[in-house]
Amino acid sequence: MAKELKDLTKRADNYSQWFNDLVVKADLAEQSAVRGCMVIKPYGYAIWEKMQQQLDKMFKETGAQNAYFPLLIPKSFLSREAEHVEGFAKECAVVTHYRLKAADGGVVVDPAAKLEEELIIRPTSETIIWNTYKNWIQSWRDLPLMCNQWCNVMRWEMRTRPFLRTSEFLWQEGHTAHATREEAEAEAQKMLKVYAKFAEEWMAVPVVQGVKSETERFAGALDTYTIEAMMQDGKALQSGTSHFLGQNFAKAFDVTYLNKENKPEYVWATSWGVSTRLIGALIMTHSDDNGLVLPPRLAPIQVVIIPIATKPEQMEIVNKEVQPIIEGLRAKGISVKFDDADNKRPGFKFADYELKGVPVRLVLGARDLENGTIELMRRDTLEKETLPLEGIVDHVEKLLDDIQQNIFEKAKKYRDEHIYECDNYGEFKERIKDGGFFLCHWDGTAETEAQIKEETQATIRCVPFGVEQTPGVDMVSGKPSKARVIIARSY
Amino acid sequence: MAKELKDLTKRADNYSQWFNDLVVKADLAEQSAVRGCMVIKPYGYAIWEKMQQQLDKMFKETGAQNAYFPLLIPKSFLSREAEHVEGFAKECAVVTHYRLKAADGGVVVDPAAKLEEELIIRPTSETIIWNTYKNWIQSWRDLPLMCNQWCNVMRWEMRTRPFLRTSEFLWQEGHTAHATREEAEAEAQKMLKVYAKFAEEWMAVPVVQGVKSETERFAGALDTYTIEAMMQDGKALQSGTSHFLGQNFAKAFDVTYLNKENKPEYVWATSWGVSTRLIGALIMTHSDDNGLVLPPRLAPIQVVIIPIATKPEQMEIVNKEVQPIIEGLRAKGISVKFDDADNKRPGFKFADYELKGVPVRLVLGARDLENGTIELMRRDTLEKETLPLEGIVDHVEKLLDDIQQNIFEKAKKYRDEHIYECDNYGEFKERIKDGGFFLCHWDGTAETEAQIKEETQATIRCVPFGVEQTPGVDMVSGKPSKARVIIARSY
Numbered sequence: 001m002a003k004e005l006k007d008l009t010k011r012a013d014n015y016s017q018w019f020n021d022l023v024v025k026a027d028l029a030e031q032s033a034v035r036g037c038m039v040i041k042p043y044g045y046a047i048w049e050k051m052q053q054q055l056d057k058m059f060k061e062t063g064a065q066n067a068y069f070p071l072l073i074p075k076s077f078l079s080r081e082a083e084h085v086e087g088f089a090k091e092c093a094v095v096t097h098y099r100l101k102a103a104d105g106g107v108v109v110d111p112a113a114k115l116e117e118e119l120i121i122r123p124t125s126e127t128i129i130w131n132t133y134k135n136w137i138q139s140w141r142d143l144p145l146m147c148n149q150w151c152n153v154m155r156w157e158m159r160t161r162p163f164l165r166t167s168e169f170l171w172q173e174g175h176t177a178h179a180t181r182e183e184a185e186a187e188a189q190k191m192l193k194v195y196a197k198f199a200e201e202w203m204a205v206p207v208v209q210g211v212k213s214e215t216e217r218f219a220g221a222l223d224t225y226t227i228e229a230m231m232q233d234g235k236a237l238q239s240g241t242s243h244f245l246g247q248n249f250a251k252a253f254d255v256t257y258l259n260k261e262n263k264p265e266y267v268w269a270t271s272w273g274v275s276t277r278l279i280g281a282l283i284m285t286h287s288d289d290n291g292l293v294l295p296p297r298l299a300p301i302q303v304v305i306i307p308i309a310t311k312p313e314q315m316e317i318v319n320k321e322v323q324p325i326i327e328g329l330r331a332k333g334i335s336v337k338f339d340d341a342d343n344k345r346p347g348f349k350f351a352d353y354e355l356k357g358v359p360v361r362l363v364l365g366a367r368d369l370e371n372g373t374i375e376l377m378r379r380d381t382l383e384k385e386t387l388p389l390e391g392i393v394d395h396v397e398k399l400l401d402d403i404q405q406n407i408f409e410k411a412k413k414y415r416d417e418h419i420y421e422c423d424n425y426g427e428f429k430e431r432i433k434d435g436g437f438f439l440c441h442w443d444g445t446a447e448t449e450a451q452i453k454e455e456t457q458a459t460i461r462c463v464p465f466g467v468e469q470t471p472g473v474d475m476v477s478g479k480p481s482k483a484r485v486i487i488a489r490s491y
Numbered sequence: 492m493a494k495e496l497k498d499l500t501k502r503a504d505n506y507s508q509w510f511n512d513l514v515v516k517a518d519l520a521e522q523s524a525v526r527g528c529m530v531i532k533p534y535g536y537a538i539w540e541k542m543q544q545q546l547d548k549m550f551k552e553t554g555a556q557n558a559y560f561p562l563l564i565p566k567s568f569l570s571r572e573a574e575h576v577e578g579f580a581k582e583c584a585v586v587t588h589y590r591l592k593a594a595d596g597g598v599v600v601d602p603a604a605k606l607e608e609e610l611i612i613r614p615t616s617e618t619i620i621w622n623t624y625k626n627w628i629q630s631w632r633d634l635p636l637m638c639n640q641w642c643n644v645m646r647w648e649m650r651t652r653p654f655l656r657t658s659e660f661l662w663q664e665g666h667t668a669h670a671t672r673e674e675a676e677a678e679a680q681k682m683l684k685v686y687a688k689f690a691e692e693w694m695a696v697p698v699v700q701g702v703k704s705e706t707e708r709f710a711g712a713l714d715t716y717t718i719e720a721m722m723q724d725g726k727a728l729q730s731g732t733s734h735f736l737g738q739n740f741a742k743a744f745d746v747t748y749l750n751k752e753n754k755p756e757y758v759w760a761t762s763w764g765v766s767t768r769l770i771g772a773l774i775m776t777h778s779d780d781n782g783l784v785l786p787p788r789l790a791p792i793q794v795v796i797i798p799i800a801t802k803p804e805q806m807e808i809v810n811k812e813v814q815p816i817i818e819g820l821r822a823k824g825i826s827v828k829f830d831d832a833d834n835k836r837p838g839f840k841f842a843d844y845e846l847k848g849v850p851v852r853l854v855l856g857a858r859d860l861e862n863g864t865i866e867l868m869r870r871d872t873l874e875k876e877t878l879p880l881e882g883i884v885d886h887v888e889k890l891l892d893d894i895q896q897n898i899f900e901k902a903k904k905y906r907d908e909h910i911y912e913c914d915n916y917g918e919f920k921e922r923i924k925d926g927g928f929f930l931c932h933w934d935g936t937a938e939t940e941a942q943i944k945e946e947t948q949a950t951i952r953c954v955p956f957g958v959e960q961t962p963g964v965d966m967v968s969g970k971p972s973k974a975r976v977i978i979a980r981s982y
Contacts, residue, residue, distance in 0.1 A: 042556035065533035098647040100580040156589040168857040337875040
């Protein structure tokens with residue numbers, strides 16, 4: 001697709017604009033004609049496919065199976081769980097009619113085709129799934145039941161941004177049913193760990209794992225576990241959540257099972273999901289003023305090879321020399337693009353693949369041929385070096401691992417340098433403007449939480465796991481606090 | 492999931508009921524609470540995943556890339572292409588509001604949240620995609636543009652049947668843009684061949700390839716190519732279509748490109764799709780009165796191994812003996828289920844895996860151990876034989892290929908035996924009641940076509956490719972005919 005490589009906005013000038021620019025310039029996504037809905041372009045979708053592939057494998061290893069439930073949910077289902085409907089009613093797309101008819105050279109909604117009961121485009125599928133599970137679960141032998149679906153959902157958002165917050169988005173939602181509270185809680189925590197592992201090992205995005213405050217919980221959950229990542233502006237991005245739903249949906253949809261003593265009991269539930277938002281996290285964690293920086297394990301193109309020669313006979317030799325390298329890399333399962341298009345200058349290609357975040361660039365020119373060398377650039381550091389052709393395949397294979405590790409370490413270092421303990425609310429109010437995660441004591445009340453949000457636009461991201469906690473004093477209310485929470489501004 | 496293995500309806504008694512029974516009893520799908528929308532259960536979805544995996548690979552080999560376009564389409568887009576809107580307006584689910592509000596302990600649609608322009612849930616995505624392609628195509632260098640998306644679509648159907656005709660269904664839709672008419676026509680035909688290859692080599696379903704009559708074309712196409720399969724009741728099932736759209740959508744959405752002489756020209760288009768309907772074709776082509784018969788290449792479980800022993804110490808030995816077989820099969824990429832559940836009798840398991848269409852069943856009992864043998868049953872013929880344990884892995888590998896081939900041959904034989912040339916309308920009217928494909932001369936008029944449909948409920952499925960054609964006389968009108976077409980009743 002023809003496109004000029006204009007300079008990106010610099011992160012330091014306007015981080016938010018940099019992100020919006022990059023999404024479009026790197027061909028990841030664009031606004032569609034429908035308010036708040038994006039088109040995910042092939043390059044962006046290829047990243048999503050790589051994410052799906054790995055996550056799907058990890059889910060199946062836990063015993064979950066894929067299934068598919070209807071897009072549309074009867075309006076009355078939503079009302080069955082009181083908190084759930086309160087959480088989602090305000091952003092529901094509603095189907096009211098099932099036919100159009102011709103009028104004035106166009107079409108209008110046919111008033112005769114009004115639905116008896118309106119249907120909601122799923123904002124999440126707990127209600128329709130638990131209405132189905134009712135028929136699938138009779139006895140303890142039917143448990144646990146663990147289904148996942150990959151699908152689109154719709155939440156009518158007023159302010160949208162590509163990948164971060166869109167009215168329609170793609171996601172996966174796992175819904176599990178268990179015989180006991182303990183088992184369901186363990187499942188919710190296990191899936192949080194799956195998400196954390198994926199974020200850190202595949203996306204190279206370090207995350208804080210923790211549990212949400214009551215205010216920030218999923219509508220209908222008893223506990224919401226979360227992974228929170230820190231973007232380069234110090235803001236938090238909630239990147240995946242796993243919910244312990246207790247018996248709320250089992251009671252709302254009357255789902256019981258006969259236990260081993262043949263007594264009916266309500267089923268215990270979890271749900272868990274990640275979405276195309278992960279692509280937003282990926283972009284904002286690693287990328288720079290030259291464009292995307294992609295972790296090798298999720299990069300649609302891992303290595304690009306660009307031949308340079310002025311004369312056709314030279315090009316022929318270069319092309320011949322490069323074939324064993326391409327084959328060698330592909331034999332190792334590395335995805336390679338060989339770009340010998342003659343209608344673009346090398347400089348244009350260099351900038352374009354930098355913009356697209358291809359982890360490794362190899363350039364083979366006529367001079368290299370004489371010397372038996374090849375030029376390599378790694379995208380994460382932009383360092384170039386000239387290497388012997390001999391052994392280049394093994395070198396690249398190892399380098400891809402190094403890059404994966406390096407960008408994780410870099411992001412982790414940045415993140416760790418921007419986590420602060422803070423016990424003074426005045427100081428907090430000043431410093432939160434520059435971003436970062438603040439470990440602060442909290443008295444556990446929704447009032448204090450609301451006051452912080454009101455006065456600083458920051459929210460409690462989670463009570464973090466794995467942090468040694470000692471009691472203290474809430475920095476706002478002065479009341480006693482059992483533990484520190486992470487407070488940050490967020491996307 | 493607990494479930495009694497009740498007898499299926501026999502095909503001879505009621506073919507239609509047999510199909511409906513089988514879908515439910517084999518755990519493929521079930522009706523949901525939403526009219527006309529089904530829940531695809533894990534076992535049914537696993538078949539769809541296998542189909543997707545292979546088709547996706549084949550699409551990518553043609554150069555198509557995946558992308559994602561919005562679920563919702565502005566109503567006005569639909570009207571831009573006159574035939575398109577006429578074809579789809581009557582079955583559109585319409586979103587009119589974007590919020591609910593609390594009322595009387597439930598929720599109602601918030602009248603204040605009415606959309607300015609209604610949005611349609613995509614019945615197919617030509618309009619939203621061509622509106623997007625407009626921005627992606629400037630010059631001949633941007634062509635061809637070939638995107639595919641895997642997604643859900645919605646067509647409000649009055650009479651629905653699982654997999655065959657549902658209001659919501661899953662599918663893939665490819666949309667391509669080309670510089671010339673020839674290229675677009677070639678693409679549409681190429682994708683038809685991809686579908687035919689998939690149907691025959693993976694689904695083991697023989698298909699007739701051909702072109703639709705004008706009446707049966709996709710709304711907005713200049714030509715619709717189709718693959719038509721014959722079900723066991725002799726009815727046709729349209730299993731995939733590929734459309735040459737000419738410049739209709741390019742003109743409706745004003746999509747032009749600058750050719751090599753720098754002159755603007757309208758782009759040429761195709762679209763092509765297959766859906767979860769393929770699962771219906773799979774079921775109705777191969778399955779029998781005992782349940783599903785799945786082609787090994789698409790079976791979620793290819794081999795089930797059931798150990799039989801009465802004493803625990805025997806079971807231990809059997810389990811030990813069976814491990815190298817499981818490992819050997821898995822090492823060959825064969826999916827194996829080892830079912831040693833002790834809460835179900837072997838007879839129950841046998842019937843259940845027959846119902847689910849697992850291609851090969853291995854049973855290892857105490858007696859076998861003494862003799863160094865194992866019992867094998869192939870699902871397609873229900874033949875049992877006792878084989879030496881030695882070499883069983885290689886035997887099974889080869890057998891899976893044989894079964895794949897055998898069910899294709901069987902279906903092809905049935906199909907070929909039920910294709911008839913017919914030149915007498917009186918005879919046709921009698922014989923069509925028993926099903927089959929009728930090769931008849933047709934005068935090419937929509938009037939004759941309508942008369943046949945009206946009087947026999949049969950339709951022109953296609954003008955078949957690869958059939959030697961000689962001119963003749965239309966059996967209905969007596970007018971001259973250039974070629975024979977295939978006429979059949981269909982799903």
